[in-house]
Amino acid sequence: MKRYFYIVLTLGFLIFWSSCRKDFVFSPSTGSLQFSKDTVYLDTVFTNIGSSTYNLKVYNRSDSDILIPSVRLALGETSNYRLSVDGIAGKVFDNVEILAKDSLYIFIESTIDINNYPNPNGTYLYTDQIEFDSGSNQQKVELVTLVQDAIFIYPNRDNTTKVIETLTLNIGGEIVETELQGRELLPSELTFTNEKPYVIYGFAAVPVNETLTVEAGARVHFHDNSGIIVSNGASINVNGAFSTDQELLENEVIFEGDRLEPNFSEVPGQWGTIWLLDGSVNNTINYATIKNATVGILSDGNPDDVNNKLNITNSQIYNSSAFGILGRNTSIAGENVVINNAGQSSFAGTIGGKYNFTHSTIVNYWNNSFRQFPSVYLNNFIIDEDNVAILADLNEANFNNCIIYGNDNPEILLDEIEDASVVFNFKFTNCLIRFENTNNNFTGPNYDLNDTSKYEGNLFNQDPNFLDTELNKLIIGTESAAINQGNATFASQVSVDILNVNRTAAPDLGAYQHITFPEED
Known part of the structure; x- marks a missing residue:
């Protein structure tokens, strides 16, 4: 009876409500x-x-x-x-x-x-x-x-078949058909000026034995899955210069994505890479900012190049979704290089090779996801498709007056497959390094911090006192443990820091001489 009364009451309310409802009047x-x-x-x-x-x-x-x-x-x-x-x-x-x-x-x-x-x-x-x-x-x-306005470089497209041109590359003298969309740069395109920005769709390839020259102040933007490829015998010379305005970077060469909106200004992985193929030679990068790529610079081959396959100076690489610099059995020298925020390693020297960095700040404060690798990763092998390790000589990997740090531990990993047929040579000299081995997970001669043939004059696990790692502001302050800890011989070789401040009298570690932060005034 009660249930019947409730149903009748509810139906009565609905009928009354619907009969009183008026249509919306606008x-x-x-x-x-x-x-x-x-x-x-x-x-x-x-x-x-x-x-x-x-x-x-x-x-x-x-x-x-x-x-x-x-x-x-x-x-x-x-x-x-x-x-x-x-x-x-x-x-x-x-x-x-x-x-x-x-x-x-x-x-x-x-x-x-x-x-x-x-x-x-x-x-x-x-x-x-x-x-x-x-x-x-x-x-x-x-x-x-x-x-x-901009200068656009993009692959050709067949209007009948709608097929977009793909690249045929000369890699170490071998002709390789690829599925990479792109085309070779024309002779008239081998100098990038600062008159207009460049926007690249697909991969722009520097032809065999040619040189791409990028002038001071140039701006190069890449669409998704795009980049620059430097072919066999070819070179890229990035000729940036010091900028008096460190916000505008008027003389620096900037490589980044083609989305100019502020929300995209620090988003990793917007474009591919600057790829130095096996066989490319005499590549130089000075005063460049490379940001928001998948791999900032990928360098393959030429490990015995006396002059180094790549010489990079006074340059910054930020927000790479994989690696800042990835070397694969290659030769790279860097001075006043700053790398931060990479999804894997900021610098990885793999499959052996030859690497020398002086007065560089190589750190990793990536916080977009879990990363498997430290700021600096070295190995001497590659695993082929048959799961067989192919070994190569790590002829040298020297880090002098550097800061190697980050938000993980450790921030160096020396991944050697020991074999009498190959060498694994490295040395950290007067560096500030994050390396805590509290659980004794890292053993063997490569991690003997008392071996002066591998480690000399270093500081471990002390505060570098960066200005703002999240905003890639890696200048050090007055509380930094890196102050006046540099080896004078290396400092004399790189006499000014990345901001053109003389460092020879009292060299700090890393790419920057310290300053007083505003809150310290």
């Missing part, structure tokens, strides 16, 4: 809408490259349901902006409803061809407006995008 808008912002800045984009999606929130603060007669772009169908209002794409919308005390989202994108507009300085400020209603009730929100 009143015309009165020009009293409110917005999350009065101007939407879509940040800088390259010509003909789509922007990110931005949003605008429109509020109805009134107690009435309202109807906006029109929501439209002021330039109408000719506008280079695109809107989505309540999930519907377009540029002009009629009778847009907003319930009382409610809101709606408008999503905004743009793709703009700068060639349609005057651009004497290589940029154009493109603007439009979103208009709500008309007449005395009209309200507007400004839209602003800075469009950057």
Whole structure:
């Protein structure tokens, strides 16, 4: 009986409620809408490259349901902006409803061809407006995008088959067909200037026996899965120079992705790598910033090159999703090199080779995921497809007056397969190193810290006192254990730090002489 009464009561309430319900009645808008912002800045984009999606929130603060007669772009169908209002794409919308005390989202994108507009300085400020209603009730929100002109390098495409050109590479004298989308640079493209940015789609290959010269102040941007490949007998010479403005880096060469929005400025893995193939020679990089790649620099082969396959100086490599520098049986020399934030190792010298770093800061404060490898990783082998180890000589791996640190422990790993047929030579001299062996997990002669043929004058597990590792600001402060700990002989070989400060009188470890941080004043 009670159950029957409850059902009857419930049905009666529903019938009464439904009979009293009125349909929504929408009143015309009165020009009293409110917005999350009065101007939407879509940040800088390259010509003909789509922007990110931005949003605008429109509020109805009134107690009435309202109807906006029109929501439209002021330039109408000719506008280079695109809107989505309540999930519907377009540029002009009629009778847009907003319930009382409610809101709606408008999503905004743009793709703009700068060639349609005057651009004497290589940029154009493109603007439009979103208009709500008309007449005395009209309200507007400004839209602003800075469009950057650029030189585009991209593979050819067959318009009939839609097949995109792939690369045939000369690797150590052997011709290899690849599936990498890209093409060789033309003779007219072998000098990158600072007049306009370069945007590369696919891999741009430096042809056999040619040299790509990158002038001071050049900006090189890469699309997803893109990069530069330096072929057999070919070279890349990056000729950056010291910049007086360390925010603008006006004379430095910068390699990064092609998304210019601030949200992408520190995102790892946006592009591929600068790949020095086996057989490429005389590669030099000076005053460059390489950021947000998968592997900043990949260097293969030429381990016995007397002049080194790669000489890198006064350069920074940040936010690599795998490795900052990955050497594979190669020869690399670095001075005033700074590497941070790599998904695996900041520097890995693998399959033997020859490596020499002086006054460099090689650290890893990666916090995007778990990493398996330390800041510095050395080995003398590769495992082939038959699970057989192929060994090679690690002829030398010298780290002098360096800081090797990070947010893991240890930050060096010496992964040797011992065999009388190969050598495994390394030495750390006057370095500040994070290496704690509290559980005695690292044993054997390679980890004998008292062996002066391998370790000499080093400091372990003391605070480097970096300014801000998360923002890749790795200059050291007045509390750093690295102050005045450098070997004078090595300091005389690299007499100024990466900021052009003389270090010969009292050399600090790493790429920077210390400063007083602002909070220390």
